[in-house]
């Protein structure tokens with residue numbers, strides 16, 4: 001229930017469906033503790049600051065507070081650049097906890113930076129909160145059943161992610177207050193990760209200046225981290241053509257802008273054969289006319305152009321040539337190439353990942369109830385996956401550069417090149433659920449999401465405590481980073497004249513937000 005799930009007078013109200021889940025959660029929070037299934041002891045005694053943050057995060061009211069925030073953001077399901085309610089809920093929560101919050105950063109209304117403490121070291125936590133289009137799905141229903149067919153949904157778990165970072169940051173702040181250690185903790189509220197937009201602009205605006213290390217997080221079904229190079233670099237650009245309109249049945253003097261888009265797509269599809277196999281390329285036609293009997297004088301196509309850091313710029317230049325060739329062939333004008341964003345591959349810091357892995361093992365996989373396993377098995381059955389329930393095994397640290405890196409991208413890539421960074425992947429999702437798919441939306445709501453994000457928050461907070469209180473550990477990260485950045489100094493792919501596309505998804509959210517709010521009001 002959207003409106004009522006907001007924090008009101010310090011208390012968060014929620015609808016009956018959430019109350020039902022809460023009844024189950026009362027039992028689970030009592031069972032949760034930071035050593036549920038710890039697989040190995042840390043190599044030194046656990047510092048009092050770390051014990052404190054883990055205990056604070058284990059409190060039932062803490063788990064409930066951030067669980068409800070996650071569920072609220074899940075129900076808002078706001079697309080990138082339009083995350084007004086999600087961003088405000090997180091920023092307000094941090095502000096109420098004593099952080100100084102700067103909003104509307106780097107030219108993006110939903111970007112915020114929350115800061116607490118003073119002096120060195122400065123530790124940054126990344127947090128995402130955007131949803132994906134067309135994935136609407138009822139929470140914890142193990143078959144496709146949209147809340148509103150065609151509406152957005154949280155198909156990547158981002159509802160849990162900035163929430164976990166905020167919980168961790170507040171825990172660290174409380175430890176700072178209690179034990180009085182020096183340092184600064186920052187939460188970088190990062191919009192539009194699904195369209196890879198915010199981080200290059202945030203770096204360009206200087207938001208990460210002086211940050212000594214960064215802890216990223218992502219929701220998943222395992223509890224793990226990795227180091228090394230991963231993912232693909234990417235340019236996200238819209239190619240817009242201008243033609244000349246006329247009656248579709250007498251088009252002799254017209255120029256179809258749609259013809260230019262189609263010819264460009266034919267050219268790029270022939271280009272594929274000659275691209276190095278690490279590439280990925282996909283597009284959607286954004287504008288292609290509205291009726292066959294009116295020659296479209298405007299058409300545009302949105303491309304994701306992905307390859308390794310070494311190859312992506314050359315590939316982008318070839319795609320631009322395809323656009324120019326299509327304009328020449330049709331007589332249309334290539335009016336604009338609007339680069340929304342451009343990102344590097346990730347290069348996660350090994351020392352940071354090793355530090356995080358110890359804390360992941362200290363926290364351990366959450367204990368899942370039989371009801372949670374039953375739900376997970378039902379979802380797995382529906383998807384034709386092995387019916388093994390929620391995960392119980394921990395993963396070992398992995399070297400991501402050993403794997404084929406083709407595929408996805410993340411704007412965290414640029415952050416890894418300006419500060420030592422690694423990602424804590426925390427549980428909560430169902431193994432076998434498909435990313436960017438209704439099955440992941442279903443699984444990211446309610447008790448498993450609450451437990452997963454809580455485990456993630458603990459690993460993030462414990463890692464931040466290590467970085468803030470153990471200078472010799474932070475030095476390992478810094479030394480590795482300095483060495484790497486001497487060889488690969490950061491040079492943004494983002495064109496200097498690029499501006500964040502703040503209008504992105506506005507029409508879609510203007511359409512869906514009131515309908516979703518109405519739905520939740522009626523289904524209280």
Ligand SMILES: [Zn+2]
Pocket residue numbers: 156157158193218
């Ligand atoms: Zn994601």
